[in-house]
Amino acid sequence: MIKQYSIDEIAQAIFIVNRHAKTAPQPQHLYAIKKAALQKLLREKQAQKAGLHFSKNPKYSNQHSTLLIQVGSYYFHMPPQRKDFQQLKHLGNLDENYRNPPAKMGLSKAKDIIYTYTNWKKAEKKQRKSAPSYYIPSSLGKKNWPRNKY
Numbered sequence: 819m820i821k822q823y824s825i826d827e828i829a830q831a832i833f834i835v836n837r838h839a840k841t842a843p844q845p846q847h848l849y850a851i852k853k854a855a856l857q858k859l860l861r862e863k864q865a866q867k868a869g870l871h872f873s874k875n876p877k878y879s880n881q882h883s884t885l886l887i888q889v890g891s892y893y894f895h896m897p898p899q900r901k902d903f904q905q906l907k908h909l910g911n912l913d914e915n916y917r918n919p920p921a922k923m924g925l926s927k928a929k930d931i932i933y934t935y936t937n938w939k940k941a942e943k944k945q946r947k948s949a950p951s952y953y954i955p956s957s958l959g960k961k962n963w964p965r966n967k968y
Contacts, residue, residue, distance in 0.1 A: 833892050833918055854936045
């Protein structure tokens, strides 16, 4: 039986994944599961689009907007869709004084909650071809070749 998580537990899990993604050397997977969870919450009407914010870190010095999403008492940003610009109010600059409530949860538990909620199928790790367990010394330079008779 699949465990049902509350909206607050899912929001905390997204918060933890997002916080780790900001410092991870390869955050693509963490951002992908965050996006999948937020999209499912929006489809199920468990989250609301609050508006648009100017990005805090503009890419290539080009100002762009991010979509602000409210899940319980947590707020998250993700890239907006084209229709969001026509439907949502632009809230201007990000309020630097607001912080999401603190959450105490490990990354692995947060990922498990999101995997369960989104029915995410974990990709199986590809097994590398391992070197043989025995050592084969090189014979280069060890063979006595016959000398040329020239």
